[in-house]
Amino acid sequence: MFSSIDPSIVLAILPEILLLLLAVIVLVFDMFLDKAQHRNLGWLTAGGLGFILVLSLAVARPGTESELIWGGMLRHDWLGFVFKMLFIFGALITSLFAMDVRDLGHRGEFYLLLLASTLGMNIMASASNIIMLYIGIETTSIPLYILAGFFKTDDKSTEAGFKYLLFGALTSTVMLYGFSLLYGFSGTTDLYALAQGLIAGELPLALSLGTLMLVLVGFGFKVSVVPFHFWAPDVYEGAPTPVAGFLSTASKAAGFSVLMRFLLAAFPPDAVPYWTAILAALATASMTLGNSLALAQKNIKRLLAYSSIAHAGYALIGVAAVSQFGITDVSRFGITAVVFYLVAYVITNLAAFGAVAAFWRISGSDEIADYAALSRRAPGLSLVLLVAFLSLAGMPPLGGFVGKVFVFAAAVRANLVWLAIIGVLNSIIGLYYYLIVLKVIYLYRSEEEDKPVPITRPYALALVVLVIGIILVGTAFAPWFNWADTAAASLF
Amino acid sequence: MQFPILSIIVFTPILAGMLILLIPGERRDEIRVAALAAAFIAMLLSAWVYFSYDTAAGGYQLVEQYDWLPVLGISYHVGVDGISAPLVLLTGVVMFTGVLISWGIDDRPREFFAFLFILATGVFGVFVALDLFGLFFFYEIAVFPMFLLISIWGWKVTREYAAMKLTLYLFIGSVIALVGGLAMYFSSGLNTFDMLALENANFSESFQRFWFPFVFFGFAVLGGIFPFHNWSPDGHVAAPTAVSMFHAGVLMKLGAFAALRVGIMLLPEGARFHMPWIILLTLVNVVYGAFIAMVQTDFKYVIGFSSVSHMGLVLMGFATLNREGLIGAGVQMFSHGIMTALFFAVVGMVYDQAHTREIPKLGGFARVMPVTAVAFIIGGLVSMGMPGFSGFIAEFPIFMGLWRYQPWIAIVAVVSIVITASYIMRIIGRVFFGQLPEEFVGHVKDVTALDKVALGMLSIILIVVGVYPTVMVPLVQSGVQNVLRLFGGA
Numbered sequence: 001m002f003s004s005i006d007p008s009i010v011l012a013i014l015p016e017i018l019l020l021l022l023a024v025i026v027l028v029f030d031m032f033l034d035k036a037q038h039r040n041l042g043w044l045t046a047g048g049l050g051f052i053l054v055l056s057l058a059v060a061r062p063g064t065e066s067e068l069i070w071g072g073m074l075r076h077d078w079l080g081f082v083f084k085m086l087f088i089f090g091a092l093i094t095s096l097f098a099m100d101v102r103d104l105g106h107r108g109e110f111y112l113l114l115l116a117s118t119l120g121m122n123i124m125a126s127a128s129n130i131i132m133l134y135i136g137i138e139t140t141s142i143p144l145y146i147l148a149g150f151f152k153t154d155d156k157s158t159e160a161g162f163k164y165l166l167f168g169a170l171t172s173t174v175m176l177y178g179f180s181l182l183y184g185f186s187g188t189t190d191l192y193a194l195a196q197g198l199i200a201g202e203l204p205l206a207l208s209l210g211t212l213m214l215v216l217v218g219f220g221f222k223v224s225v226v227p228f229h230f231w232a233p234d235v236y237e238g239a240p241t242p243v244a245g246f247l248s249t250a251s252k253a254a255g256f257s258v259l260m261r262f263l264l265a266a267f268p269p270d271a272v273p274y275w276t277a278i279l280a281a282l283a284t285a286s287m288t289l290g291n292s293l294a295l296a297q298k299n300i301k302r303l304l305a306y307s308s309i310a311h312a313g314y315a316l317i318g319v320a321a322v323s324q325f326g327i328t329d330v331s332r333f334g335i336t337a338v339v340f341y342l343v344a345y346v347i348t349n350l351a352a353f354g355a356v357a358a359f360w361r362i363s364g365s366d367e368i369a370d371y372a373a374l375s376r377r378a379p380g381l382s383l384v385l386l387v388a389f390l391s392l393a394g395m396p397p398l399g400g401f402v403g404k405v406f407v408f409a410a411a412v413r414a415n416l417v418w419l420a421i422i423g424v425l426n427s428i429i430g431l432y433y434y435l436i437v438l439k440v441i442y443l444y445r446s447e448e449e450d451k452p453v454p455i456t457r458p459y460a461l462a463l464v465v466l467v468i469g470i471i472l473v474g475t476a477f478a479p480w481f482n483w484a485d486t487a488a489a490s491l492f
Numbered sequence: 493m494q495f496p497i498l499s500i501i502v503f504t505p506i507l508a509g510m511l512i513l514l515i516p517g518e519r520r521d522e523i524r525v526a527a528l529a530a531a532f533i534a535m536l537l538s539a540w541v542y543f544s545y546d547t548a549a550g551g552y553q554l555v556e557q558y559d560w561l562p563v564l565g566i567s568y569h570v571g572v573d574g575i576s577a578p579l580v581l582l583t584g585v586v587m588f589t590g591v592l593i594s595w596g597i598d599d600r601p602r603e604f605f606a607f608l609f610i611l612a613t614g615v616f617g618v619f620v621a622l623d624l625f626g627l628f629f630f631y632e633i634a635v636f637p638m639f640l641l642i643s644i645w646g647w648k649v650t651r652e653y654a655a656m657k658l659t660l661y662l663f664i665g666s667v668i669a670l671v672g673g674l675a676m677y678f679s680s681g682l683n684t685f686d687m688l689a690l691e692n693a694n695f696s697e698s699f700q701r702f703w704f705p706f707v708f709f710g711f712a713v714l715g716g717i718f719p720f721h722n723w724s725p726d727g728h729v730a731a732p733t734a735v736s737m738f739h740a741g742v743l744m745k746l747g748a749f750a751a752l753r754v755g756i757m758l759l760p761e762g763a764r765f766h767m768p769w770i771i772l773l774t775l776v777n778v779v780y781g782a783f784i785a786m787v788q789t790d791f792k793y794v795i796g797f798s799s800v801s802h803m804g805l806v807l808m809g810f811a812t813l814n815r816e817g818l819i820g821a822g823v824q825m826f827s828h829g830i831m832t833a834l835f836f837a838v839v840g841m842v843y844d845q846a847h848t849r850e851i852p853k854l855g856g857f858a859r860v861m862p863v864t865a866v867a868f869i870i871g872g873l874v875s876m877g878m879p880g881f882s883g884f885i886a887e888f889p890i891f892m893g894l895w896r897y898q899p900w901i902a903i904v905a906v907v908s909i910v911i912t913a914s915y916i917m918r919i920i921g922r923v924f925f926g927q928l929p930e931e932f933v934g935h936v937k938d939v940t941a942l943d944k945v946a947l948g949m950l951s952i953i954l955i956v957v958g959v960y961p962t963v964m965v966p967l968v969q970s971g972v973q974n975v976l977r978l979f980g981g982a
Contacts (some may be wrong), residue, residue, distance in 0.1 A: 375603075379517070395636045396629045405628070405670070412674040420674070424667035431663055435639055435656065443643050443652070478561045485563065 012076040014060040022048040023115040030108025038106040042099030049092035077490035080126030090250035096462040097242035113143035121254040148239040160238025167231040175218025194266040222255030226286040236305035245353025279320040286313030291429040321414035335488035337406035344399030351466035352388040372444035378453035399473030509609035527605040538584030550970040565684030569623040574971025589946035590734035611637040625685040645732040654730035661723040669710025704762025708755035714747025725796030733840025741833035771811035777804025782911035791849040817893025822968035824886035834950040856928030867947040872916040882957035
């Protein structure tokens with residue numbers, strides 16, 4: 001049967017194939033490389049991912065027409081592609097951040113698990129069959145559980161891994177139950193035939209909505225939106241910082257890619273208004289709760305965890321703006337806004353976590369109070385944190401500003417002005433706690449202020465790339481927007 | 493293609509700021525010289541813009557337009573009219589004198605100038621923006637460096653509180669206005685953020701009435717409108733001297749200007765509907781601000797509240813929606829900007845020597861710093877609206893416009909001049925004349941030559957505009973024409 005395979009569909013899964021290949025290479029090097037050389041596995045992984053990124057951009061781009069491939073298991077389209085590139089970029093940066101972290105950067109397993117998880121995300125982003133989708137989600141999650149608990153001797157890390165596993169397993173079970181009901185009601189596992197199947201089965205609206213809610217539990221966990229957010233602060237706090245950064249960016253973006261595809265493909269049109277009302281409510285709760293709880297945090301990773309919950313809320317505004325199902329323009333703009341927002345958010349949040357990791361490596365602390373006088377100890381690192389936090393707060397000329405404007409614009413356009421107002425009010429709370437951190441960094445003095453905070457080369461490289469990225473997304477936003485728009489268009 | 497002078501003005505400060513960040517922090521003199529050079533270039537260019545504006549032709553000039561995001565109709569579109577050209581000049585002058593006066597800053601001057609210049613780019617950008625998205629973009633760039641500038645280099649007692657209060661107030665205002673801007677964008681159906689196109693969008697009456705307060709108040713917060721003026725005196729007082737100058741001199745104009753450009757010009761029907769009660773708020777600004785200034789004992793708070801009062805006059809001029817009022821408001825923005833920069837510079841100089849701003853503890857400073865005293869007196873005369881100074885050219889038309897609008901408001905507002913005279917006289921008498929207190933004898937020195945240059949420049953501008961108003965009034969008049977055409981040429 002393999003003789004009948006069209007080479008173009010192999011090309012379509014080129015990133016996945018190369019990721020697997022890279023994982024094998026890393027494994028082999030891990031076995032045969034001298035112990036002292038193990039740090040170089042980071043360069044190998046990062047270089048390999050960079051190569052995959054460039055090569056995929058060059059040859060694996062989807063055409064203008066989306067197509068179902070591999071027996072309808074995957075959909076080769078721009079939405080999936082844009083997200084895949086984002087995940088690979090996130091993994092690249094994460095491996096650079098991890099290289100110089102003790103007990104992390106010298107372990108081949110770390111890079112292997114990172115690559116496996118990235119592979120799972122790639123499958124998630126393009127899966128068009130609920131079985132494939134489930135496999136993708138599990139392939140993503142299981143390595144992440146281990147990564148979160150990677151510091152075996154550190155209680156907090158172990159706790160983080162275990163907590164993440166328990167929450168993940170629970171929500172995943174609920175989601176799987178939802179999947180099985182969907183199959184039972186519609187008689188198909190094909191995402192794009194699901195809606196037709198549900199309609200043909202003449203399922204009462206309440207029942208199909210209930211089933212979809214079960215599925216939403218799984219997605220909500222992935223994007224850490226209220227009320228499925230409880231794991232996030234503890235896991236972020238305990239997990240190795242580069243892993244926490246990866247969880248809050250790539251993993252969250254993967255959740256959103258699935259959420260958007262699922263919403264637009266699998267829903268019977270009459271269920272959509274209810275679904276968007278639910279999403280609007282979740283967005284409101286997530287923004288408000290995330291931001292309010294972030295106010296009280298003393299630990300910077302917990303603060304970033306709550307801030308990332310709030311950011312999931314902002315992004316959900318864009319998804320909720322897909323309300324008038326008939327009017328494709330409006331829905332498409334909503335999706336575009338979300339994709340753009342996520343691109344800006346992933347780059348920004350990686351920079352924030354990277355800077356936190358770089359500081360932690362030297363000081364061993366994540367307490368905000370210990371950041372006092374950082375601007376005197378490490379002016380460059382402080383500038384990175386300044387840029388990242390202001391971008392998270394939504395200040396121009398940084399990516400976060402444009403992302404927020406688009407998301408709020410999507411809400412206004414979909415006649416959800418109230419949601420936009422809640423969003424802007426929330427961004428003020430956000431600004432407050434980001435400024436508090438910046439105040440500690442720039443204003444407060446400390447007894448250790450003549451101790452410099454040296455930055456190693458991988459950190460410097462990654463952080464410079466990210467800062468340039470944040471500014472580029474915030475100023476030359478036309479190409480990014482067009483990318484996001486093409487991705488959104490592929491859903492309709 | 494014509495020479496892109498406006499873009500050069502907008503981006504010179506931020507590029508200079510980035511370059512300054514690359515200079516090693518301990519080479520302070522090089523940092524200062526680089527900052528001064530950049531500020532000088534920006535000032536020269538802004539003067540060029542001001543004097544090359546062709547009043548007879550009117551409209552928007554020196555226009556540049558490039559695509560930014562064509563799909564959504566976002567473009568980089570800049571140009572000046574008769575109202576914004578003086579403000580560009582104002583920014584250039586305040587930036588240059590601000591750098592001169594900040595020469596003595598010793599704590600991380602590199603970061604100080606870098607942040608100050610990012611702020612300047614935002615300010616220039618707003619004044620020349622003709623695209624709504626661009627306006628918001630630059631507006632927020634102008635807001636956030638303020639937080640760092642005040643909280644790092646400000647007055648130790650209140651800086652953290654004041655910086656946070658100011659930033660949150662301004663940010664709330666701008667995001668509320670942003671929602672209004674987005675509403676305009678979508679309901680116009682023109683798929684463009686270009687303000688010149690949105691002027692002709694013919695928004696329905698109910699739309700304009702609903703959204704006008706969002707947009708107008710969102711921006712007017714930064715213009716210090718009552719009851720949202722509260723952040724401003726605290727901010728002025730906590731800020732270091734150059735930042736106070738920038739803040740009161742330029743930043744508050746930014747709010748008033750954006751309220752005019754986006755609120756009044758894009759939603760004229762909304763303006764006509766709401767102005768009758770908004771004018772009462774501005775009346776409170778003018779009179780109440782002056783009274784509060786009168787009872788302050790802190791030198792800097794006096795000036796801070798006087799800014800609230802004078803900015804009230806600007807917004808009041810807008811609210812009349814007639815030719816005289818608008819012309820006066822346009823000139824007042826410039827005149828008050830220069831004047832208040834002068835005032836804050838003087839306050840800073842006195843404080844640097846005396847280490848106190850309590851008016852009862854000061855006295856006799858005219859003897860040790862005569863130039864400073866003369867400069868303050870000139871500023872004071874401007875502030876009272878004395879003929880022969882720019883304040884008269886600005887305030888007289890505003891009161892004329894008010895009279896045409898509603899005589900009793902003009903009568904009440906004129907009271908503020910008397911109060912202003914009383915607190916200015918009190919400061920001149922108590923701070924600059926009388927006995928120099930014992931503890932200052934021998935400690936208090938005259939200001940540096942650079943400071944004198946800055947004060948001289950500011951004073952001369954105030955006198956030139958006062959004595960020879962033709963240098964500014966026809967320009968503003970043509971700008972006002974540009975506004976009034978949206979009101980049926982009234």
